[in-house]
Amino acid sequence: MTGYLVRRFLQAVLVTVIVSIIVFLLLHALPGGLVRAQLGPRATQAEVHNLQVQEGLTKPIPVQYLIWAWHALQGNLGYSYKMNQSVGSLLARFLPRTLLLVGSAMVLAVAIAIPMGLWQGKRRNRIDDHVLTGTMMALYSMPSFLLGVVLIVLLNLDIRLFPSTAQNFGTSVPVDIADLVLPVLTLCLGNVTYFSRYMRSATIDNLLEDYVRAAYAKGASSNRVLFHHVLRNSLTSTVTLLGLTLPYVLSGSLIIEALFDFPGAGLLFWNAAQTRDYPILLGVVLVVTVATIIGNFAADLAYSVLDPRVRYT
Amino acid sequence: MSETLPPPPLSGSGEPLLPDHSPPAGESNATAVAAPATSTAPAAEGVSQAGEMRPMTPPLRLALSTFAENKLAVASAVVLLLIVAFCFAGPLIYHTNQTASSLITANLPPRAQFPLGTTPNGRDELGRLMVGGQSTLEVGFAVAIFATAFGLVWGLVAGYFGGFADAVLMRIVDAMLSIPFLFFVVLLASLITPNLILIILVITSVSWLSTARLVRGEALSLRTRDYVHAAEAFGARPPRILFRHITPNLLGVVVVNGTLKVADSILLFASIGYLGLSVPPPATSWGVILTAGINNLFDGYWWQLWPAGFLIVITVLAFAVLGDGLRDVVERRLQKR
Numbered sequence: 001m002t003g004y005l006v007r008r009f010l011q012a013v014l015v016t017v018i019v020s021i022i023v024f025l026l027l028h029a030l031p032g033g034l035v036r037a038q039l040g041p042r043a044t045q046a047e048v049h050n051l052q053v054q055e056g057l058t059k060p061i062p063v064q065y066l067i068w069a070w071h072a073l074q075g076n077l078g079y080s081y082k083m084n085q086s087v088g089s090l091l092a093r094f095l096p097r098t099l100l101l102v103g104s105a106m107v108l109a110v111a112i113a114i115p116m117g118l119w120q121g122k123r124r125n126r127i128d129d130h131v132l133t134g135t136m137m138a139l140y141s142m143p144s145f146l147l148g149v150v151l152i153v154l155l156n157l158d159i160r161l162f163p164s165t166a167q168n169f170g171t172s173v174p175v176d177i178a179d180l181v182l183p184v185l186t187l188c189l190g191n192v193t194y195f196s197r198y199m200r201s202a203t204i205d206n207l208l209e210d211y212v213r214a215a216y217a218k219g220a221s222s223n224r225v226l227f228h229h230v231l232r233n234s235l236t237s238t239v240t241l242l243g244l245t246l247p248y249v250l251s252g253s254l255i256i257e258a259l260f261d262f263p264g265a266g267l268l269f270w271n272a273a274q275t276r277d278y279p280i281l282l283g284v285v286l287v288v289t290v291a292t293i294i295g296n297f298a299a300d301l302a303y304s305v306l307d308p309r310v311r312y313t
Numbered sequence: 314m315s316e317t318l319p320p321p322p323l324s325g326s327g328e329p330l331l332p333d334h335s336p337p338a339g340e341s342n343a344t345a346v347a348a349p350a351t352s353t354a355p356a357a358e359g360v361s362q363a364g365e366m367r368p369m370t371p372p373l374r375l376a377l378s379t380f381a382e383n384k385l386a387v388a389s390a391v392v393l394l395l396i397v398a399f400c401f402a403g404p405l406i407y408h409t410n411q412t413a414s415s416l417i418t419a420n421l422p423p424r425a426q427f428p429l430g431t432t433p434n435g436r437d438e439l440g441r442l443m444v445g446g447q448s449t450l451e452v453g454f455a456v457a458i459f460a461t462a463f464g465l466v467w468g469l470v471a472g473y474f475g476g477f478a479d480a481v482l483m484r485i486v487d488a489m490l491s492i493p494f495l496f497f498v499v500l501l502a503s504l505i506t507p508n509l510i511l512i513i514l515v516i517t518s519v520s521w522l523s524t525a526r527l528v529r530g531e532a533l534s535l536r537t538r539d540y541v542h543a544a545e546a547f548g549a550r551p552p553r554i555l556f557r558h559i560t561p562n563l564l565g566v567v568v569v570n571g572t573l574k575v576a577d578s579i580l581l582f583a584s585i586g587y588l589g590l591s592v593p594p595p596a597t598s599w600g601v602i603l604t605a606g607i608n609n610l611f612d613g614y615w616w617q618l619w620p621a622g623f624l625i626v627i628t629v630l631a632f633a634v635l636g637d638g639l640r641d642v643v644e645r646r647l648q649k650r
Contacts, residue, residue: 011484018465018488056533141576141629143583143600147608148621157611244490251495255584259607269496270588285496292491 004304010292012297019289021073023282024065040188072286078279080272090268095287097169099263102253104180112194114231114238117199121234124204124224132196140193140285144252146185148259154183166262183260187252191245198241209233236307244298247292291293374451379642386638396628398444409440412595416496420609423616430616433605438616442624447595449628450580452598454514456578461516461571464524469555470533471525483529486522494519495588509592516581520574527570531563538562565643572636576629583625599625 033212039047052058071077077087139147156164166179206212206229213292216227257266265284272280364530381387388459414434421431429438471482501507501515533541535541544558577598585591587607606618 007375011487015488015491018484019492022488023494043529046393112367119540137633141580142622143587143603143625145587145607149396149610149618149622152610161579212393223358238610248495250493254493254495255501255587258588270499273499276503281500285493285500288493288496289491289516292493295490 004182005301008297008300012293016290016293019285019293020069023066023285023289024068025061027211028061028064033179037076060206077283077286079276080280082272082275082277083280087279090280091265091283091287094265095261095269095291097262098250098253098257098266099291101180101183101256101262101264102129102249103186104129104184105191105253106249107189108184108188109195110238110242112188114199114235117190117196117238118203118226118231118234120196121203121207121230124200129200135197136193139189142190144186144190144255145259147190147257148182151186153187164260166260169263179260179262182261183256186259187249187256190252191249193239194245199234199238201235203230206230206233236303239299239302239306246295246299248289250292336511376642380638383638383641384502385634389634389638390647391429392473392627392648396446396624396631397450400443403443404440407440407443408497409437411440411444420612420614420617422614428437429620430614432602432617433609438602438620439523441597441602442599442620443596443617445599445602446624447581448509448592448596449599451623453455453575453579453628453632455513456516456582457522457571457574459513460520460574460578460630461567463522464521465528465560465567467521467525468528468530469532469559473536473551473555473559479529483526486525489519491521493585498585499588499591502585502588507590509596512582512585512592514592516585520578520581523568524567524571524574525532528563528567531566532559533560535562540590568638569636569643571638572632576632576636579625579629579632590644 024121039051075088077091079086080090084088115220116132120132123129128284142150152164157163162178162181164182166183168175169179170176212225212229215229218229253264254266254270255262258270261267265288268280269276269284272284324348334405345451414436418427418431418435419433421427423430427437427439429442430437432441467482467486471479498515504510507515522545532555541554541558544554549558582591583600583603586598587604590599591598603618603621603625605612606621
């Protein structure tokens, strides 16, 4: 188990390094460049050159990368001239909100999808299975912003239950909770589809396994077989899926935050993109990616706890 | 477990063909693929052998009849043909001016002159949907084709050669999969003037990853088959083995994946349209039309919102159901092997 964890951890570190190089190169390969974006189109050649020297942009690219990476390791992600704050302090304010949004949506999605997938697997090809599958297919076919709009129309315009923008997020706890409802629901419903689909087919597969027959032969009740034996074995694949969908959910949060004006890292990034605030763009992409990699790593850890076959090899 | 199961019913026997309709003693979709794959491994070309033992339906007719059994899949194929006709043949019959904008006719509700009202720029909404559908379908198909081709080669190489090549190629895939894609799209949208080709490339750059994973897994198991060993013994070079011997055997899986990929690409194209990356005007996409509708949501301009939303949902749904139907065909074919 320790060997597996060490290998898995080194792999996560390697992926982080690769991603950081990709991010760094992408931003430096882009037309216009960092200095032009900061000084504007009318800056003279000398001004551009001065700032390039000052920012260390005349050094060779690998050296620049190492300097940037060294600073990033120390938590120094640069300074946003447009927001007049360090990227680190901006992220400290905005990222927890995004994590709250994404976390609640994932927990809710799993809480819905696991019982639903078990139920559908148990009642395969009955009418209720078909109805649920149809509903899930319809949800899958909607782009998340359309789903969000449908929820706004139903829960905001029609019955005025929840606010359709989260502009006031962060003022007080009741306001925050009300503000979170629609964004979390939108993000959650978009992901229930994937999880429940996996859970359903895992349940179907597991119900055909020998250990289920053995459990029945021992006289275990149908419910015990389902919740005690099948659930644990079906959970493993869902946990892996959870790690794999994390980048998609984070991507989704970008759209959801833009749609609901939710002041998280996504909206920060979105606004930074409009003003070409490179330090923020670079910092957010890096931090969000590292969060994804940590999430994947955590999913693998959970997987090894749930599935003894991983633990002992 | 798989060896003890009864052979799947033949198509002519009057038994239902779809795995979904088979009696409870039958096998689930997942095992249906695995079972014949292991049990017929020694028979190099199982199809011809089985043909000597029992009457065979010709493969194409079998495929068509399996597909025809799935009423939903047939219906979705019809729907897709209608949508393609709507987008590409529609403008030939229904003439509208989609280049000039006119503020006098902006945001008009449906009426005789404009059956679906007008856009915020005063263009005919119905004609706009046709134009938007063109780019949407083009992106969907192009991405599916490119991503499948690229992912196929990548996955084949990784799976067939294994070892170091596999490790390097798949770590690259892992790294790219853990990048939250839409963040890069937003970045790009703020930096460059996009066009159709570029958008296709951007979506392909993320779409091929899952195909590569899928193909690699298949190639990993297919390379141990006897017919591959036989080809190697005859001195066939890797390209020939990969494309003449292994590829035909995973083509079915790849085609199903490609169909679902069209659906995913259309969704992704709509999403990045919302984030500001789309084809330059006067061309448009359903995602952009929908976004305009969302911006006017609180004005009650429903005709700018629901028709575009409906078209996206119905197209994505149709491709997803079609992919499901094709999967039945492929699994049926695998069972015969």
